Amino acid sequence: MLNNGLIIDNLYCIIREIGSGGMGVVYLGYHLRLNKYIVLKKIKDSEQNINLLRNEVDTLKGLHHSYLPQVYDFVSYGGNVYTIIDYIEGFDLKYYINSGFQFTEGQLIKWLKQLCEVLDYLHSHNPQVLHSDIKPANIIITNSGDICLIDFGVSLYNSNEVIGLSRNYSSPEQFYNYECLKNGMVSEIPVDSRTDIYSLGATFYHIMTHQMPSITNYPPPPVSNFNTGYSKQLQNIVQKAMAYRPADRFQSARQMLKAVDDMKKAGSRYKGYVLVQLLTSLLSVILVVAGIMFISNGVNKDISSAFQADYSQFAGLVSQGSSEIGEKGREILNNPDYNGLADNDTRAEILHAVGDYYFDAGDYYNAAYNYSECLGYKKSELYYRDYVMALIMDHRIDEAKTEIGVIQSEYPQSPVVPLLDAETAYMTGDYEKAVSIIDAALPAVSGDTENTYTAYVIKGKSYSALDQSDKAIEAFEAAKQQKETPSILRSLGDERIKNASKNNLQFEYKNAFDCFYTISEKYFLNTDDVINLAQSAMLAQEISQYDYCKKKLIEETGKKEDCRVYMILSILSDATADNQTEAYLKKSRELYESLSYEEKGYISSESLEKTKALYKQYCGQEWQ
Amino acid sequence: MNSNVIIGIVLIISGISVFAVSQILLRRWMKKYNNEWMEGAEKK
Numbered sequence: 001m002l003n004n005g006l007i008i009d010n011l012y013c014i015i016r017e018i019g020s021g022g023m024g025v026v027y028l029g030y031h032l033r034l035n036k037y038i039v040l041k042k043i044k045d046s047e048q049n050i051n052l053l054r055n056e057v058d059t060l061k062g063l064h065h066s067y068l069p070q071v072y073d074f075v076s077y078g079g080n081v082y083t084i085i086d087y088i089e090g091f092d093l094k095y096y097i098n099s100g101f102q103f104t105e106g107q108l109i110k111w112l113k114q115l116c117e118v119l120d121y122l123h124s125h126n127p128q129v130l131h132s133d134i135k136p137a138n139i140i141i142t143n144s145g146d147i148c149l150i151d152f153g154v155s156l157y158n159s160n161e162v163i164g165l166s167r168n169y170s171s172p173e174q175f176y177n178y179e180c181l182k183n184g185m186v187s188e189i190p191v192d193s194r195t196d197i198y199s200l201g202a203t204f205y206h207i208m209t210h211q212m213p214s215i216t217n218y219p220p221p222p223v224s225n226f227n228t229g230y231s232k233q234l235q236n237i238v239q240k241a242m243a244y245r246p247a248d249r250f251q252s253a254r255q256m257l258k259a260v261d262d263m264k265k266a267g268s269r270y271k272g273y274v275l276v277q278l279l280t281s282l283l284s285v286i287l288v289v290a291g292i293m294f295i296s297n298g299v300n301k302d303i304s305s306a307f308q309a310d311y312s313q314f315a316g317l318v319s320q321g322s323s324e325i326g327e328k329g330r331e332i333l334n335n336p337d338y339n340g341l342a343d344n345d346t347r348a349e350i351l352h353a354v355g356d357y358y359f360d361a362g363d364y365y366n367a368a369y370n371y372s373e374c375l376g377y378k379k380s381e382l383y384y385r386d387y388v389m390a391l392i393m394d395h396r397i398d399e400a401k402t403e404i405g406v407i408q409s410e411y412p413q414s415p416v417v418p419l420l421d422a423e424t425a426y427m428t429g430d431y432e433k434a435v436s437i438i439d440a441a442l443p444a445v446s447g448d449t450e451n452t453y454t455a456y457v458i459k460g461k462s463y464s465a466l467d468q469s470d471k472a473i474e475a476f477e478a479a480k481q482q483k484e485t486p487s488i489l490r491s492l493g494d495e496r497i498k499n500a501s502k503n504n505l506q507f508e509y510k511n512a513f514d515c516f517y518t519i520s521e522k523y524f525l526n527t528d529d530v531i532n533l534a535q536s537a538m539l540a541q542e543i544s545q546y547d548y549c550k551k552k553l554i555e556e557t558g559k560k561e562d563c564r565v566y567m568i569l570s571i572l573s574d575a576t577a578d579n580q581t582e583a584y585l586k587k588s589r590e591l592y593e594s595l596s597y598e599e600k601g602y603i604s605s606e607s608l609e610k611t612k613a614l615y616k617q618y619c620g621q622e623w624q
Numbered sequence: 625m626n627s628n629v630i631i632g633i634v635l636i637i638s639g640i641s642v643f644a645v646s647q648i649l650l651r652r653w654m655k656k657y658n659n660e661w662m663e664g665a666e667k668k
Contacts, residue, residue: 287639298628
């Protein structure tokens, strides 16, 4: 018995007795250093094994939880041992039950969750801590409405001592162990954390039904028998916690806590919430995925449209023989967006067209380069033929011979090989041999437009080199019958001018003019074409065509400043008396003076003499 | 930018907006539901 006002260890002042526990009286005290109220509770009758007790209390002192009173220390006095614990203000659940309080389900769930949390904390501690004496009297409801679990009985794991056994709340295995001890037997059933689960369930059984369960009268009537008004889920949780066999209960406080949390998920409103959550998430995903698909489709459509537009434009340039073919072709081939759209056949077609452009322009190196790339995408007899032609024209005879070998092995029946032999003969200056090879090869290629065209072109070039213009013109006309191209029209036009000049055939100038006129109207004029157009018109004295020729020459001056163009323009301007002659003459002289000696050598002496004479006439000074 | 791209952008923005707004509203509802449930609103 401790007297009021007694000070123990100069720290703890006894205020009054407040109750009794399993071992005796419980005192309210005051911690003189911490300046707070404490509880002194006797836990041992003697000071024997005090070191073991010290270890136990140290364990309890290490527990810190908002739903547990803090254990500060233990103290020996008068042969007894007391623990020093936080004083918790409030009434215990036993008080409320005895007073007839009926709690709402919300309150019970809140306390049940808090008790599960604190039990989970204790059971997870190392070493594991079991309360072993959960009952309404050991659950305080604090002023804030939360629980505080007090009065640890035998709390440490592996201890089978049962002190202060609560018959109504102890688990079957606890009660069995007690019976064994009472009868001097050794208990065989281990007690673990599930015993606390049982006690918790029994406590809530009592709160909900106001009936104390009893282990000696197991099983107690189900909660549902009592018409408590509590939900089926809560009743089931309590029933499960109170299962006789530990294996049938919740296996941990955490599991029980989860079951309590899951209660709200049984409600129809919660199910509605889950359904709405699922539907809105699904709708969001569908919208985003649809959006991505639309964007992807739109981008692809744009790219596809752009490719079609570019390809159409390229095809138009090819049909006109435009000088932009090379640039446009490369632009399409190098565009990474078109990788999936331009297949190998298309790429080969574009490269072949670019090669043709360079070939017609006399740039055989670039022609061969493009033809070679073309073969990288698609191998065909035609492509091989044109590649070898370009090699030959570029004087790369050895490479050409290697490729001819490839053609012979890949296409043994091909009529292309004789054509290439003829081209080689032409390039090496053996024009008559070229003609005879072509004449022998023509029957084999009849019906094949491309090869027949090529055969006649080689024949025409060979006759032209042999100065046999009539036969050259005949061959070029035959080629033109197979396929009209700007190139063959140019060849025809040039040959007719040559024929007219050599044989004094005035009508040939008209024929030449017709060739260049066709190029002008249907295809694309280069600088030489424009000059030939105008010159052939003047030589043919096609006065009605002078204005047309001037228009084309003026267009050419907008693309390129070529001295020859201005010279011809001066002459035509004088012939048509359009008052622009002096300006054209001055420009001609200015551009002529800027030419190198070698470049001046390419200017027609006839044009130069005529221009100089006009210069003197219009500008009043000599053109040196 | 063709119409499909514009429609796609609108759909993506809509999808994100629907998700964001629904999450805000559902969280508010859940909080209210929790409070009501703890107060015994589900008591039979």
